[in-house]
Amino acid sequence: MVDIDELKYDERGLIPAVVVDAQSRRVLTLAYMNRDSLRISMEKGLSCFFSRSRQELWLKGETSGNYQHIVSITADCDRDALVLLVEKDGPACHLGTDSCFSYPLWENPERSAFSLEGLYELLEGRKKQRPEGSYTSYLFDKGLDKILKKVGEECTEVIIAGKAEDRAETVYEIADLCYHVMVLMVQMGIKPEEIQKELASRHIIDHKVKQEKMV
DSSP states (O other): OOOGGGSOOOTTSOEEEEEEETTTOOEEEEEEEOHHHHHHHHHHSBOEEEETTTTEEEETTTTTSOOEEEEEEEEOTTSSOEEEEEEESSOSSTTSOSOSOOOOOOOOTTTOOOOHHHHHHHHHHHHHHOOTTOHHHHHHHHOHHHHHHHHHHHHHHHHHHHHTTOHHHHHHHHHHHHHHHHHHHHHHTOOHHHHHHHHHHOOOOOOOOOOOOOO
16 A cells, blocks of 8 residues: 555645546546645545645535545556545536536547447437437437337337347347437436446345245
């Protein structure tokens, strides 16, 4: 384990801290810490930073309720930067978005990777902008009942494909189901990390049922 005094702070006594969501692994924000804020973070298990604009310590979530519960703090090889892995109670950005890094600048079309988080953001955009000719826009225009109907239909399609033991068709129908479920999530304002947290909170134990022997 690295000691707090082994870290290299800048001339102002600060060290940059990259905050990452423990569930989605998405970068949430870049903030700064000094020795005091780092100690408080480690003692409380909550992100505490140093505000360069206000020149004071600030515990993330103290006023908004959007606390960041720290899973781990890791220093880089030069000991002059930190990564905080956190579980957040709400938006990380003061603008109300999940991450401060929500403004794409450039993306290599040949190397862009698909992610559920990216799909969710795309669906959020469709709901706000409602581009003409978009199937997703059509679903949002029709509303909750239509979306729920499509989720039900896709569930049935998954069952039919699975029962037929058609692997390719089952994969196709599960993808359709996932898409429509995510449309439902956007419609209801349910974030992907809420589902991840729910799954992470469950402890599944298989119990072997023993039959008593008849005597």
